[in-house]
Amino acid sequence: MEIRKVQITGGSSYIISLPKEWVRDSGIEKNDPLGLIVQPDGSLTVTPKITGKMAERTKIFNLNDIDNAETLYRLLIGAYVTGFNTIKIITPARIPSFAHKAVRQFIQASIGQEVSEETEKCIVIKDLLNPGEMPFENVISRMYVIMDGMLRDSMFALKTRDKDLAEDVISRDRDINRLYWLISRQYNLLLRNVSLSREMGMDVEMALHYLQVSRIMERAGDQVVRVAENVQGLLFVSLERKLMDILHILTSEIMNIFHSCIDSFFKRDLAGTDETLLKVQNFNRKCDDASKELSDISRLGVITVGYIFENLKRISEYAGVICETSLNYIVMEDS
Known part of the structure; x- marks a missing residue:
């Protein structure tokens, strides 16, 4: 935890400096807006995400490491529950039948998930549900x-x-x-x-x-x-x-x-x-x-x-x- 002292500027405004590494990693530039969220415990969350939109997160499953529908289905559910909004299933060869079966089961078992792209070597599943x-x-x-x-x-x-x-x-x-x-x-x-x-x-x-x-x-x-x-x-x-x-x-x-x-x-x-x-x-x-x-x-x-x-x-x-x-x-x- 970094400890930083609160300063007063202009006689009435309280300010505190932001960690330089965090600013750089978050891609924050001068005059960029930041969101301030007061938490129930009284703490304050500072976030550059002020639109309320989900960040794009993609999970890729390579079928070289998966050889049955049950395993792939469990992995798809895991990716869904943990919040990935794009799931890609790839293979260097043709998509096997067990993968199509697992995807159908997953679409039926989840809410808001749909296949947005499908080729011989790739299936892309997108989340269409607004939280x-x-x-x-x-x-x-x-x-x-x-x-x-x-x-x-x-x-x-x-x-x-x-x-x-x-x-x-x-x-x-x-x-x-x-x-x-x-x-x-x-x-x-x-x-x-x-x-x-x-x-x-x-x-x-x-x-x-x-x-x-x-x-x-x-x-x-x-x-x-x-x-x-x-x-x-x-x-x-x-x-x-x-x-x-x-x-x-x-x-x-x-x-x-x-x-x-x-x-x-x-x-x-x-x-x-x-x-x-x-x-x-x-x-x-x-x-x-x-x-x-x-x-x-x-x-x-x-x-x-x-x-x-x-x-x-x-x-x-x-x-x-x-x-x-x-x-x-x-x-x-x-x-």
Whole structure:
């Protein structure tokens, strides 16, 4: 850290000199404008990036070092999440078929990515999404709506013995994943260019809490997938009406709890967060009680139903973690 003293000029203006190496490396000339951003902790960020536009960052993957679609797909996701807005895939020979497959999967799994150029030896993927077009709050809300629909459709598939619907629920998990990856990307873009905070509507510290919530929701979505997979094992099993009623009650209750924790996070509602934490504890006890009742039932499917109770309990626990994140967020803002 360099220490520089503040000076007064003109009797009322406070000035401080800039590090010469930083000025040279940043390409700053005389009379160039600089952006000043006050951070939540009181520090001041000085940046030459005053337009709020993303810097052009290009990642190149040479297929000489990659020989399968799965590896290339993971690398493309990594480049996307870390904020590269141009991705080039090159090879001295012809682009192999596995690369085309990986690119198609990547385009479907990401948001705002499109192939802008393609030749026999090169594929160029460009980011067409403006960071300000997808506010963090809207993305989190969309993740909740998808989760809610997945869980409700899982129960409807069980009720109607609809195998296709259960499979469709499982496939929707990729929509939650792509939204989580989008928030991760937005966060990384904000880290590299704090001037984007105005366009995104939040600072880095606030964005971190949204990133944490999205990660928790992505894991909760995995548990919803487990519910749908267990439902597939019950489609041809005759369940007692009592078990069906318990499942419907618990699934409805857990999504109401999840909605409460997300709503409290958005509103910075301390009382609502505390109330939701109590609901989480009560719901977990209900799941434990429901699991104990299964010991009195000697029919096919009770073990699988027990697994669903555990899945719902895990979803509830994730809601509790979001509440704890919300409390941290509220304390941070109050300070």
